[in-house]
Amino acid sequence: MLKRLVTWKGWESPWLAAVGVGGSAALAAAIVRWVSAFWGLGANSDGLAYLILTRSLLAWKGYGYPLPDGGIKPMTHFPPGYPLTLAGLSALGLTPENAALVVSMVSFAALIGFAGWAMYRVTHHAWPVVGLAAWLAVAFGTLRIYAWVLSETLFMAWLFFVGWALARWLEAPSRRRALLVGLAAGWLVYIRWIGLVALAWVGLVMLWAWWRRKVVAWGEAAWALVGGVLPPLLLMGVNHLWAGAATNRRILWHPPGAAKWRAALQTLADWLGGAFVFPKATPWGWGALVLLGALAAVALGWRWGWLRESAPRERFQALLVQWGAFIGVYFVALVAAITLADAATPMDWRLLAPLLPPASLVVGAALWGVLRSRPRAAAAATALWAVFLLATLVADHHAFFDARWGGVALRSFRWQQARIWKDARALPPDALLLTNELEATIYYTRRPAQPLVVPAAKGGRLVVVDSSTKEARVLPYPDMETWGRAVAERLEGRCAAVVYVTLKAPENRALEDAFRLIKREKSGLLLAPPGSETCLGVQP
Incomplete structure (x- = not known):
């Protein structure tokens, strides 16, 4: 049969x-x-x-x-x-x-x-x-x-x-x-x-x-x-x-480590x-x-x-x-x-x-x-x-x-309905946006933006690591507060705002101390550098 x-x-x-x-x-x-x-x-x-x-x-x-x-x-x-x-x-x-x-x-x-x-x-x-x-x-x-x-x-x-x-x-x-x-x-x-x-x-x-x-x-x-x-x-x-x-891409030598091979087997x-x-x-x-x-x-x-x-x-x-x-x-x-x-x-x-x-x-x-x-x-x-x-x-x-x-990841309902995007869209159209979430900010605000590269503390120094090449660049700042003030000084007098999406305590403190807080949402911060309040429509 x-x-x-x-x-x-x-x-x-x-x-x-x-x-x-x-x-x-x-x-x-x-x-x-x-x-x-x-x-x-x-x-x-x-x-x-x-x-x-x-x-x-x-x-x-x-x-x-x-x-x-x-x-x-x-x-x-x-x-x-x-x-x-x-x-x-x-x-x-x-x-x-x-x-x-x-x-x-x-x-x-x-x-x-x-x-x-x-x-x-x-x-x-x-x-x-x-x-x-x-x-x-x-x-x-x-x-x-x-x-x-x-x-x-x-x-x-x-x-x-x-x-x-x-x-x-x-x-x-x-x-x-x-x-x-x-x-x-x-x-x-x-x-x-x-x-x-x-x-x-x-x-x-x-x-x-x-x-x-x-x-x-x-x-x-x-x-x-x-x-x-x-x-x-x-x-x-x-x-x-x-x-x-x-x-x-640039040609450099950085072979996969044990973590990548474990990830392959896990897949x-x-x-x-x-x-x-x-x-x-x-x-x-x-x-x-x-x-x-x-x-x-x-x-x-x-x-x-x-x-x-x-x-x-x-x-x-x-x-x-x-x-x-x-x-x-x-x-x-x-x-x-x-x-x-x-x-x-x-x-x-x-x-x-x-x-x-x-x-x-x-x-x-x-x-x-x-x-x-x-x-x-x-x-x-x-x-x-x-x-x-x-x-x-x-x-x-x-x-x-x-x-x-x-929803899933950066198109979950938390990201799609985050109030920080509405706040950023309400800024004057000629305001320059800097952000630590470049793609999300451009996508949800429908405005141009530039990346704000946030350093990491490593060995008592602040470094920025290129994820593609693993090259580390040491920044000339002793701490996050000094870095935040340097960013604010670079933007002083310009019509600009910082859209800081992922809330982390050290970066949060460093930026809030150096910038003027425009909006604080659960989804992030909207910050103004010194001298940009008038352009952004914020009371000095």
Whole structure:
């Protein structure tokens, strides 16, 4: 009975698999909409930056942060692909926030669709296809990404589009398909700079294809190279002409420490158990077990599953090489970026998120290779997986409940309704704003602002640490009070105000002693430097 159930020819229908994938994609989009129903998608400072850049594009001012003189400060830290997409949708009548929601829902559905297609291409069975699609729809690691304003939402979907194009080239190589692969891979860099790894990824897979076929297809490789290199060169050239630099990174040596490696293992553990323990973190030690389990599953699937038959073996081998190469190249590139370019880059749930869908695809296909010829094991494993997915969905409800009703991070209701923004918006339009929360102040006040860099006390000295390079600059002030007076003296007589958002006792005292207090809110302080009271409309 079980054998008939598992081997029923109807499960091989692509239409049946498509229905399951479509249902999973709809579920994913519905969950994102449910989470964002009241306060919208969550955002950190990067997310607010994307929305600020979108507003700048919509105002036809260019790609950058607004300046007090009406111009902009060109942006090179973030490639323009994601904000341009939001701006394109906003031009149709959506707000940038709603455009981000549409991009999140559509990209999530597209990711699930491409991943399901890749699984069906190998297994030709609806069970593993729907199992993968449903997993991606409810996995804590993917939902956490798609519930935020993040460029990874678009990046992950486009990544699987590149994978689809690459798989089609592997299936039937041609110059036209090679050019499509190259162009698709090259455009990844417009979404995230780490998209440059796609060129190495495509190159490795094409090299493997040449080795397997023993046919020199240099023409196809050349077309892929042209398509892949032109978009990044165009972007870097425009950045150099527009901003004076291709990127805003400097090459220095700062390899990831033990804390980053623990964060990486904790992320792996959270992929399976994060929804069950949130807001606490899954113990990072479990991440090592997840990693070893995934490697063991792939080895088991290869040795005891796909190796036995020629055609299925070749399909799984192509999948393993294609996505295994991406996982390896992406992770190496991430470590290299932290080591050489940006020490502030974490190895956390956001940066490792692009590895979750391909890893799930490879592990799922490997396990199905073992189960497909063992009907009882396949039925039992499928039933257990369905129970786990249902439990994960219930856990997701609890994990994202607060996000639904209170918002997330810098777009939570506390930030959206903070009175400090209303106070700052009420200042004269020509008043210069300085703030310790640059993106939040620009976003919520809809005014230009400049950063107020608050030093930290270290070893009896005040220092400012560059998060990207870890370089520390010692300030010539003995204490916070002296620093506060120096800031006030620098602004004396100017039409300026300080929007100090995060209340911390030492900085609070230092600024209040040197500035005139305009407003004190639970959300922050509004301060005026000496001599600016008249301009700001404050009684001396």
